Amino acid sequence: MLRDRECAAFTYHESGLTLLADLWPIVLLSLRVTGTALVISAVPGIVLGARLALRPVPGQRLIVLLIYTGMGLPPVVVGLAVYLFLSRSGPLGWLGWLFTPAAMVTAQTIIALPMTIGLTLTAVGAVDPNLRPQLRALGATPTQVMWAVLSEAWPGVLAAIVAAFGSIISEVGAVMLVGGNIEGQTRVLTTAIVLETRKGNFELALALGGVLLGLAFISNWLLLKLGQRR
Amino acid sequence: MTMAELFHLNHVRSVYGKRTVLDIADLSLSSGEFFALVGPSGAGKSTLLRLLNFLEAPTAGSLTFDGQPVPLHPPLSLFRRVTMVFQRPLLLQRSVRENVAYGLRVRGLPADERVEAMLERVGLKAFASQSAHKLSGGELQRAALARALVLDPDVLLLDEPTANLDPYNVGLIETIVREENQTRGITVVLVTHNVFQARRLAHRVGLLLEGRLVEVAPTETFFQSPRDPRTAAFVRGEMVY
Numbered sequence: 221m222l223r224d225r226e227c228a229a230f231t232y233h234e235s236g237l238t239l240l241a242d243l244w245p246i247v248l249l250s251l252r253v254t255g256t257a258l259v260i261s262a263v264p265g266i267v268l269g270a271r272l273a274l275r276p277v278p279g280q281r282l283i284v285l286l287i288y289t290g291m292g293l294p295p296v297v298v299g300l301a302v303y304l305f306l307s308r309s310g311p312l313g314w315l316g317w318l319f320t321p322a323a324m325v326t327a328q329t330i331i332a333l334p335m336t337i338g339l340t341l342t343a344v345g346a347v348d349p350n351l352r353p354q355l356r357a358l359g360a361t362p363t364q365v366m367w368a369v370l371s372e373a374w375p376g377v378l379a380a381i382v383a384a385f386g387s388i389i390s391e392v393g394a395v396m397l398v399g400g401n402i403e404g405q406t407r408v409l410t411t412a413i414v415l416e417t418r419k420g421n422f423e424l425a426l427a428l429g430g431v432l433l434g435l436a437f438i439s440n441w442l443l444l445k446l447g448q449r450r
Numbered sequence: 451m452t453m454a455e456l457f458h459l460n461h462v463r464s465v466y467g468k469r470t471v472l473d474i475a476d477l478s479l480s481s482g483e484f485f486a487l488v489g490p491s492g493a494g495k496s497t498l499l500r501l502l503n504f505l506e507a508p509t510a511g512s513l514t515f516d517g518q519p520v521p522l523h524p525p526l527s528l529f530r531r532v533t534m535v536f537q538r539p540l541l542l543q544r545s546v547r548e549n550v551a552y553g554l555r556v557r558g559l560p561a562d563e564r565v566e567a568m569l570e571r572v573g574l575k576a577f578a579s580q581s582a583h584k585l586s587g588g589e590l591q592r593a594a595l596a597r598a599l600v601l602d603p604d605v606l607l608l609d610e611p612t613a614n615l616d617p618y619n620v621g622l623i624e625t626i627v628r629e630e631n632q633t634r635g636i637t638v639v640l641v642t643h644n645v646f647q648a649r650r651l652a653h654r655v656g657l658l659l660e661g662r663l664v665e666v667a668p669t670e671t672f673f674q675s676p677r678d679p680r681t682a683a684f685v686r687g688e689m690v691y
Contacts, residue, residue: 351540353505357607358553358597359530368552372543 242424247431250408253321254389257328262381265336269380270370272337273344274352284341290334295327296393302327303397319400324408327394332384339383343376344369382443386436409435455517456481456605456637457502462511464497464661472497472661474511481604482635484628486652486669488645488684494661495641496537499607502639503534530557534607539594541582546574546593549582553601568600573622588619595623599630605637606630612647624651645685649673657681 306318317323355365392410399406409432416425457479464472472494500506504524513520541549551561569575572592612620630636648655656666665681676682
């Protein structure tokens with residue numbers, strides 16, 4: 221009986237290590253793909269959103285409408301469009317990106333970009349417009365005024381980044397289509413959950429789900445801390 | 451005190467759409483003077499202040515500063531000689547100290563000693579590290595005054611700086627502004643609804659009605675023996691349009 225318990229303990233320990241070994245590359249790839257897409261979308265997104273809020277352009281209403289429409293784009297539709305562009309017969313097939321992390325980053329960037337632009341525009345637009353002439357009256361240049369306004373809007377801009385992160389790390393349609401869910405190459409948290417659930421491998425699926433929830437929790441906590449005022 | 455001409459407005463007009471909000475035939479402001487501008491709401495007083503602060507250009511006419519015509523896009527060096535305290539001051543979501551230091555920082559100037567001295571002067575030293583958004587109305591106005599004065603401007607424009615403040619804050623702000631004008635020779639243009647305040651502080655007073663300067667006179671002349679009957683009516687507290 222003691223021998224049976226020892227065997228059971230050893231098997232349990234080994235299966236735990238196996239679980240971790242399966243989990244880790246998937247988590248790392250998810251963070252790499254989503255992180256890259258977030259950085260690529262956040263930089264122009266914040267700049268464009270702030271620019272539109274601070275200096276409206278002709279056709280602003282139409283542009284804002286398009287941005288808000290983009291925020292509601294179904295990820296699987298984005299995946300389909302990217303797939304068609306990157307497929308061998310598509311205009312960008314020569315890149316050879318289909319079924320690689322590059323294609324997944326492309327799709328997630330397209331999903332995240334309207335969100336970062338739109339929410340940044342809202343956050344910066346919410347800063348009292350009377351602040352700008354007051355800062356100018358203190359001798360600030362237009363660029364310095366813009367930085368000060370962005371600083372005032374920072375919690376809203378951070379919220380835009382959090383929202384974009386949450387949206388793209390949890391989407392499955394686009395990355396499944398353009399990544400192909402290839403083990404060791406394009407398998408991320410969401411696509412792995414789908415696969416492992418279908419295989420009946422609930423232990424791993426639940427662990428992956430737990431990691432996804434944990435990532436969402438940690439990112440929100442970090443950004444809340446960053447967004448706290450001095 | 452030097453009384454050389456600092457500002458000169460010649461047939462200056464500001465038109466918004468179809469509405470002429472300001473039509474100044476001729477106005478000169480001298481260096482070191484304390485000029486009060488009174489008039490009913492909507493008369494164009496704030497518009498005039500924005501012109502003097504180079505925040506907007508007149509639609510027509512000429513504005514000169516220190517003998518030179520003010521270009522459509524004034525250089526930063528000119529811009530920074532004038533500063534303004536607005537009727538509803540807006541401070542950044544930072545500490546009081548950082549707000550007072552803001553103008554110095556954008557100029558790349560060291561902040562510490564000047565800021566501390568100014569905080570002491572306006573009675574806000576105890577609040578220096580506190581968030582500016584926790585200040586009361588009077589404290590906020592004093593912080594706004596401090597962040598303007600710490601820049602040592604040539605011209606200080608004040609848009610109803612003591613509206614809705616209690617007597618203590620009114621007295622403190624008036625004392626500081628008067629001292630700045632008398633000891634440092636800062637040119638002050640004060641927009642106020644409070645004719646008594648104008649009488650207390652200003653060397654000259656101007657009455658603005660519907661965008662036009664009805665009368666500009668030395669303070670005692672303005673109040674004791676105004677030339678224009680509308681000025682007399684305004685000083686008596688009657689509605690004048």
